[in-house]
Amino acid sequence: MAIIDKSILETTAKHEEDLKGTTAIEQTQYQLSQDANRAEELEKNMPVMTALKLWWPAVVYSTALSTAVIMEGFDNLLLTQFYALPAFCKKFGELASDGTYQISPGWQAGLSNGCLAGEIIGLHLNGMAIEWLGYKKTIYISLASVFAFIFVVFFAESLIVLEIGQILCGIPWGVFQTLTCAYASDVCPIKLRPYLTTYTNLCWVIGQLIGSGVVRALVERTDEWSYRIPFALQWFWVIPIGISVIFAPESPWWLVRHDRNEEAKESLRKLTDPKNGPASFNLDDTLTMIIVTDSMEKAQTHGAGYLDCFKGDNLRRTEISCVTWAIQNLCGSAFMNYSTYFYIRAGLPTVMSFSMTLVQYAIGFCGTFLSWYLMTKFGRRTLFGAGLFVLFSVLLSIGIASLFNNSAGAWAIGSLLVFYTAVYNSTIGPITYSLVSEIPSTRMKNKTIVLARNVFNVAGILNFIIVPYMLNPNALNWGGKSGFFWAGLCSTFILWTYFRLPEPKDRSYADLDELFERKISARKFSKTVVNRDEE
Secondary structure, eight states: OHHHHHHHHHHHHHTGGGGTTOOHHHHHHHHHHHHHHHHHHHHHHSOHHHHHHHSHHHHHHHHHHTHHHHHHHHHHHHHHHHTTOHHHHHHHOEEOTTSSEEOOHHHHHHHHHHHHHHHHHHHHHHHHHHHHHOHHHHHHHHHHHHHHHHHHHHTOOSHHHHHHHHHHHHHHHHHHHHHHHHHHHHHSOTTTHHHHHHHHHHHHHHHHHHHHHHHHHHTTOOSTHHHHHHHHHGGGGHHHHHHHHHHSOOOHHHHHHTTOHHHHHHHHHHHOOGGGSOTTOOHHHHHHHHHHHHHHHHHHHSOOSGGGGGSTHHHHHHHHHHHHHHHHHHSSTHHHHTHHHHHHHHTOOHHHHHHHHHHHHHHHHHHHHHHHHHHHHHOHHHHHHHHHHHHHHHHHHHHHHTTSOSHHHHHHHHHHHHHHHHHHTTTHHHHHHHHHHHSSOTTTHHHHHHHHHHHHHHHHHHHHHHHHHHHOTTTTOOGGGHHHHHHHHHHHHHHHHHHHOOOOTTOOHHHHHHHHHTTOOGGGGGGOOOOGGGO
């Protein structure tokens, strides 16, 4: 850390002459700027392990709150798994021409889109609630709501009641979708931010893996408990998450935005462990960095409403966040959501189809860990673009394999889908969470993330409308041939990524503010030098 200390001293000495002849106010402003720059440079140059030793409490609190996403990943997976569950289909479905019971494409779309409709409502409420109540109170209200709404789906005896339950549960799920990601980006320093935001994707995969395992264990039951037990397990998550929120501090960025600077300092004290950090770390400097960045963004935006997301530099940042998250849903990932149903339609046995889904999510779990190494080495932009190219190739291969209507073709499709999951969860899946957390300004972050996630949900509604018709034997019955459709969409996203997606790696929020203000092109983002000392 001696190198960092020396650079800070040199920077201070460089500007010593500038203080001569200035007023007391100007000197104070200058000193605040220097304190903020010192904290920012320390964060940028701090090795990951040093940052982990200093900010380990922030890591603990962030991962604890992200458990809410594990709960949501578990909950969201159940319904799409139940479409392939014999007992569920016999209870709620219709007899198909092949002699099996099926949930009609219309009801599949209705149930899944009911959940998304609730999530859209929850997301907009979340954007307002966080700014008004803060992160902690918002998540408490959401946990209480989801605990109550689970009763509706658990006791549902008809598709209509199940639909109502899905809409109601979707409201708090919409809150969890963005709250945990935004909280992680607020409480963690630059070097740890990409790990803790992409950890959100790992939480989704963990929830899906647990959900797949539970359904796989119950697939051979023929009674109603084969689907009621998974519904009941949703209650388990609420209590441990609620306990963890009690101890977690409020976001210091949120506190500063509400002029509660002393509380923000106390929050930073809970989020750090200076005894294990470098001697050059100063809590007051970090607080000053937050205050100065917030003041700078306040001067640039002149507001923090939803309409401000579409004004000035924020318009570009909103576009990038929205399209990035939409790509998550439109790059063929619907195959993963409907994987068990897809495997069965491709010709694999029912039990084997559930086992393949379990393997798929286990590989996805490992993929997120791999993404942490890859994004550190190659950056977010490169990894996102490369991931899209590989997914395009896999989807094209799935389409080609589906032309061979035999057992070998079915196993080829199954293997390709497992590989698709590995690539997706090493690239597009986790990197999206890092990008949408870093691209928006700190003042507009919650509302930008809400808008972006709602674009994701609208894309999800499109998926849930067309995918059941693509796969269902009573509708289009495309099966694996739908890979050609998703490959075509992937090709357009590759072009967008090249021209529009910037690289935020190792950039502070103040750096990103300046780069967007200067309208630096996406391809030049990583090479452009930011030096506010010369301004």
